[in-house]
Amino acid sequence: MTPPDAHPAPIAATVYPDSEVASAAVAEQIAGLIRNRAAEGKTCVLGLATGSSPTRVYEELVRLHREEGLSFQNVVSFNLDEYYPMAPDSLQSYVRFMREYLFDHIDIKPENVHIPNGTVPPEQVNAFCQRYEAQIREAGGIDLQLLGIGRTGHIGFNEPGSGPASRTRLITLDHVTRTDAASDFYGEENVPRRALTMGVGTILEARHIVLLAWGEGKAAVVKRMVEGEVTDTVPATYLQRHPSVQVVLDEAAGAELTPRKTPWLLGLPCNWHDPALVRKALTWLARTVTKPILKLTDEDYNENGLSELLAQSGPAYDINIRVFNELQHTITGWPGGKPHADDTNRPERAAPFPKRVLIFSPHPDDDVISMGGTLLRLVDQGHEVHVAYQTSGNIAVFDEEALRFADFAAEYDLNFQQNDPAGEQFYQRVSDFLRDKAPGQVDSAEVQRLKGVIRRGEARAALRYAGLDPATRAHFQDLPFYETGRVRKKPLGDEDIRLTMELLNRIQPQQIYAAGDLSDPHGTHRVCLAAIFQSIQQLKASGTAWLDDCWVWLYRGAWQEWDIDQIEMAVPLSPQELTRKRRAIFKHQSQKDRPLFPGADQREFWQRSEARNRTTAKLYDQLGLPEYEGIEAFVRWEF
Incomplete structure (x- = not known):
């Protein structure tokens, strides 16, 4: 295991209101790079990712191509990874993913597209990976690498334990990664156990890196990547060592970052006239010092970065009472509103009733x-x-459950519908299909x-x-x-x-x-x-x-x-x-x-x-x- 850096350098993160706005901004950035390279008579080498994070970026690039004439004739692309083994026409194939979301809709030259080959024979995997690295070098290196991030902190399929010198290779997938992919494969048992991936070292050689993360589910790992120690247990933290990294987040993915969650701990300016921020600070303080809100003291505020709030709005007792009342007023046993009641401090209106x-x-x-x-x-x-x-x-219904209901339909027809063969034929068709159904079909x-x-x-x-x-x-x-x-x-x-x-x-x-x-x-x-x-x-x-x-x-x-x-x-x-x-x-x-x-x-x-x-x-x-x-x-x- 690589020892953690003693003094990690947090990465600057840009938080957008939502993933739509963020994706449009990233797509425009990529389009600008492509146009600039074309104006210089040069190729633009892009490292591309798959998964849910970049899909809106690709959709916007397609729109820019169709509506604003963005050409991809000078683009050379290298994809991060692919499951192994994986046929290119499989539903879960990243070849298919890239074609559906991007390549089939733009004018990129087919010979300029590079994706790890999930069908290469096992004895040729090492040679293929070395050749993939060589192709990146021959193209002049990657100008912009697009990344997502997995819950294990992986970038590409570089699972925990992947060091900064790792190159393109065959890797065994972590159990968490396979669990997260289970929905794409209609069950964890169908997820491949291995994948081909660019290495961390390969990724770090890109001239510029843009990492995308959306949603609450990514907030914890984003915090570790941006603010945590650099360690191979979270390979994404190695991005802290790169001179040109852009982390692009929506509000939910950035929620755990210190500047957003607890800006007072960094001495950042806080608008203490905002009741929502005061409530956030007090609920955090109460949980931090494990006290009920009404028991918080001036010392608790001062010792936990909230002295400015205390100075502006104190004493502590007054702030405590205000926030306590706000929380108490959220509680109601009448979610549709209580009829003929004073609804001044209730979350829902009393009238109309019923609703x-x-x-x-x-x-x-x-x-x-x-x-x-x-x-x-x-x-x-x-x-x-x-x-x-x-x-x-x-x-989201198991095949066995469908077969059970088809069996019921057949039995019902047989016993209650004068031996009508329709139900039995229906059961046979369902049974035949599910018996021959391939994983993920x-x-x-x-x-x-x-x-x-x-x-x-x-x-x-x-x-x-x-x-x-x-x-x-x-x-x-x-x-x-x-x-x-x-x-x-x-x-x-x-x-x-x-x-x-x-x-x-x-x-x-x-x-x-x-x-x-x-x-x-x-x-x-x-x-x-x-x-x-x-x-x-x-x-x-x-x-x-x-x-x-x-x-x-x-x-x-x-x-x-x-x-x-x-x-x-x-x-x-x-x-x-x-x-x-x-x-x-x-x-x-x-x-x-x-x-x-x-x-x-x-x-x-x-x-x-x-x-x-x-x-x-x-x-x-x-x-x-x-x-x-x-x-x-x-x-x-x-x-």
């Missing part, structure tokens, strides 16, 4: 997993609750429909348990962007927006709940939220009157939870309510015992959900607020 409530659920179980307790309470308190299931969720249209039907039935069962009639309160949107039969989805399109606007106009809700949890591994939540936001913005721009009386609340829970200083509505759950929520989740039997795409967290969704609810309740308790069994948390979106 028309529309809960958007990206997958057919996100509603009960992430806000099942609140859903049950809204129903119990008499609101008109509707649930919109934005996607079918059909790729896209399901047939018939199997996709069957898996979608399974998830619809489970969603209806959960709603019936909650006391809702699925015939009138369940809305299955099946947004087109999702319906590819593959983990990789289409971009959000006009039809997705049209369907969402149509549903909103039909129900005209006074309260909307949407998934603000953007860490799901497929990116489905992110696209679904964008569909809602864009639809509301278009309706607002058109002067839609009912929006004037509509509030939007964002929930999390399946993958991530809101930080306590962000929470604007906290709905407490009793032990009995947490049990009812669990039973609603259990109605989704195809996701029970083991979800097909578990992501980084191997627990079942109900276990994750309960743990997050209990953790949030415990944090409120530790800050000196009332003690509950669990809490579901929400943040209001102002549109």
Whole structure:
């Protein structure tokens, strides 16, 4: 193991409002480099990455080519890595990825494209890797290297243990990396155990490096990369040694960096007139010194970098009381608003009551997993609750589950439909397809429909348990962007927006709940939220009157939870309510015992959900607020 540097040099990071803006900026930077090289009569050598991080950059480069004449005739590209073994036409192949996202849509010369060959015979791997290095040198070296970062801190497929002298080679993938890739391969057991990758040393020889990271799930490893010791246990930290590195983040990925999370510790200017920043500082201070907020003293402030806050707004007691009251006012047992009550300090309006409530659920179980307790309470308190299931969720059903339902259909036809052979034929077709299905193969249209039907039935069962009639309160949107039969989805399109606007106009809700949890591994939540936001913005721009009386609340829970200083509505759950929520989740039997795409967290969704609810309740308790069994948390979106 390489010893850590004694005095690491943190990397400067640029944080953009969101990944769309950041990706457009990076694409424009790359386009500028290409144009400058062309004006000089030189080639532009790009090191390219795959994965979810650079896709929007590639889409913007394609747009620049089509709409603004950006030519790639002078570009030579070298990709970072490829799974091994991997046929170039496989769904998970990085050759296919690059063609779908970039190469098939621009005018780059085919002979200028270089991607590690996942089909090279084992005895020729070393020679291939040496030749790949030589090709980079012959091209004049890489001008700009685009990178993502994995949860293990890998760049390319340089897993922990990869040193700064490592070159292009065959490497064994870390278990965490294979787990993260499981969704692309329809199960961890199908993920290759090895990959070809440029080495850390190869990457560090690039003249300029741009690393992209989006979402809450990358925040912890980004902090280690930017601010931690340089060590081969986190290979990305070697970027600290490079003279020209650009780390490009969205707000979520940059949230753990010290200048953003605790700027007072660096002596940076802080706007202590901002109530949100004061709340953030105090909840951090209370957790740091392990005291309830009302017990914090002047000494606690002074000893932990908050003397300026104390000087401007003190004494400590006054600040403590203000923040304590703000947190206390987030707690409500009436998420739809309490009728005939003073709502001055309540998170939701008292009127109108009851409300028309529309809960958007990206997958057919996100509603009960992430806000099942609140859903049950809204129903119990008499609101008109509707649930919109934005996607079918059909790729997240095990083949064995589909076969079981096909078997049921055949038995039903045989025993109750006068020996109608249709069911038996259906079963045979499904059975034959699944028997011969290759790992990672896209399901047939018939199997996709069957898996979608399974998830619809489970969603209806959960709603019936909650006391809702699925015939009138369940809305299955099946947004087109999702319906590819593959983990990789289409971009959000006009039809997705049209369907969402149509549903909103039909129900005209006074309260909307949407998934603000953007860490799901497929990116489905992110696209679904964008569909809602864009639809509301278009309706607002058109002067839609009912929006004037509509509030939007964002929930999390399946993958991530809101930080306590962000929470604007906290709905407490009793032990009995947490049990009812669990039973609603259990109605989704195809996701029970083991979800097909578990992501980084191997627990079942109900276990994750309960743990997050209990953790949030415990944090409120530790800050000196009332003690509950669990809490579901929400943040209001102002549109």
